[in-house]
Amino acid sequence: MSKGVIVGIDIGSTKICAVAGIMDEVGKVKILDIVEEPTQRGRVSNGTVVNLEFTAKDIDRILNVLSDKAEINIHNVIVNISGENVEGKAHQSFLTRDDSRSTIRKEEIERLAVxxxxxxxxxxxxxxxxxxxxxxxxDRAHVPDNPIGRFGITLGGNFFLISTPNDPHLALRRTIESVGVKVQNNHRFVPLKIVHTLFTPLADAMAVLSEIDKKLGVAVVNIGGDTTEIAIFQESGLRHISVIPFAGKSITNDLVKAFQILPDHAEKLKLIMGAIPPDEVGKNDIIKIPGVEGLPDKEIVAQNVSIIIEERVKEIASMVMAEIMHSGYDGQLISGVVLTGGTSNIAMIKEVFTKVTNGMNIRVGNTIRNIGQTAVAKIADPKYATVVGLVLSGFMPLDERVPEEVIWGDIPESQVSIGSYNNGFDTPNSKLNGKKEEPPQEEEQSGGGIFGWFKKKVSSAGKIDMGDDKNYTN
Incomplete structure (x- = not known):
């Protein structure tokens, strides 16, 4: 794993946040400091960075502040990947071992992954x-644990692969790597090195889940600003991911339309009322919103605000439950649902999710689980789960059954000299090797809004690639 200081950068639609961490003397990850700024309008849309130039300037400024506060030099960063176009599919493959009289070796697992x-x-x-x-x-027997040391003629595996559009991913990497961070009293600037990128709910899982959670079955649900992102684990393996284009900003927009107020006022209204349990809101409580451009102040009934927030949270919870059912793991998630992201701080959210999911175990993620000392108390807030998880992924394995190179898509050293295996790895420096890229297939327009989202999910049901060797499954 990477050594020295690791900085996680969470680029979200509501905030850009950077956290520095280091491995301490007892093998725990120590959080050194945190810096965050609100995401400026027009920088990020639906989880995807749309203005790379200005976002790079924001990151440059934030990292220089972090460098000064924590008194560190920053070289290695890990960045989250989000967006509606992130996809995940299961895939299966097998190989016949050269020597079935010997036990399975790490190199053979690496070859299988390639x-x-x-x-x-x-x-x-x-x-x-x-x-x-x-x-x-x-040999047709399913092995959930590490198969190293077992005997067998055939070695196969079910793997879950995550992909994202190449152009924006490559542009994001190049933009961040172009940022220079000051070292040695501002006299020298060095470009950042991206250790890896990580899909947002998988970073959250690093911060809020235990291995027992993953084995028993659990869904990590990050409810951010523009999107709600889901990762489902069962029997220690990643089974399903999804991105829903509705989240905290949907609540803000509802308040804007309902009360004809500015988005900034609606956001403050959401934060105030979201922190109050509905049963503590009085029927006659009034909230005064300051007038704008000479208009009189507005008086809003607090209970009406609470009702609007509750209805939108129910809607998000229903879509999450629909995804759990679509994944095929409904009834199998013993550890239930773990909520992260800023919107999970809404006071009523646990109660609403419990009702909508028919009594599933619901909890709000606490990021203290996998870290040691921390210089900032607020790091336990679920809205920092992503950035803390990014730091943790620089020091801890995401899956102990395979080498880290397998997960990130780098070619393990033992496989470098074997044929042209690198053709199967899409890295930022990879080329098409003379192959003509296939044109994208046209997709039926499903429209926007909630009904468009449901139509899109229904039309994609059942399209899971399990490879060409299905006869080997039990």
């Missing part, structure tokens, strides 16, 4: 960013 990536075909224009093992298969 074959998985070579044979997997993501959506045209997408790049594979993560390759996670679900379970291995040794």
């Amino acid at each position: 074959d998985i990536r070579k044979s997997f075909r993501p959506t045209a224009g997408n790049i594979i960013i993560h390759t996670f093992p679900q379970e291995f298969i040794v």
Whole structure:
């Protein structure tokens, strides 16, 4: 794993946040400091950075403040990946071992992972960013744990691969790597090095989940500003991901339309009322909103605000439940749902999710779980789960069953000299190797809003690629 100081950068639609961490003398990750700024309008849309130039300037400014506060030099950063176009699919592959009289070795698992990536075909224009093992298969027997040391003729595995559109991903990496961070009293600037990028709810999982949670079955649900992102784990493997284009800003927009107020006032109204349990809101409580441009102040009934917030939270919870059912793991998530993101701080959210999910175990994620000392008490807030998880991923394995190179898509050293395996790895420096890129397939327009989202989910149901070797499954 990476050594020295690691900085996680969470680029969200409501905030850009950077956290510095280091491994302490007892093997725990110590959080050094945190710096955050509100995301300026027009920088990020639906989880995707749309203004790279100005976002790079924001990151440059934030990292220089962090460098001064924590008294550190910053070289290595880990950045989150979000957006509606992030996709995840299961894929299966097998290989026949050269020597079945010896036990399975690490190099053979690496070779299997390379074959998985070579044979997997993501959506045209997408790049594979993560390759996670679900379970291995040794002579038709499913092995959820590490198969190293077992005997067998065939070695196979079910893997879950995550991809994202190549162009914006590559542009984001190049933009961040162009940022220079000051060192040695401002006399020298060095470019940042991106250790890796990580899909947002997987970063959250690093911060809020235990291995027992993943084994028993759990859904991590990050309710951010523009999007709600979901990652489902079961039997220690990543099973399903999804991005829903409705989140905290949907509540803000509802308040703007309902009371004809400015977005800034609606956001403050949401934060105030979201922190108050509905049963503590009096029927006659009034909230005064200052007038704008000479208009009189507005008086709003607090209970009406609470009702609007509750209805939108119910809607988001219903879409999350629909995704859990769509994944096929409804009734199998013993550890339930863990909520993260800023919107999970709404006081009523746990009660609403419990009702909508028919009594599933619901909890708000606490990011203290996997870290040691911290210089800032507020780091336990669920809205910082992503950025803390990014730091943790620089020091801790995402899955102990495979080498880290397998997950990030780098070629393990043991496989470098084997043929042309690098053809199956889409890295920022990879080329098409003479192959003509296939044109993207046309998709039926499903329209916007909630009904468009549901139509899109229904039309994609059942399209799961399990490879060409289905006869090996039990």
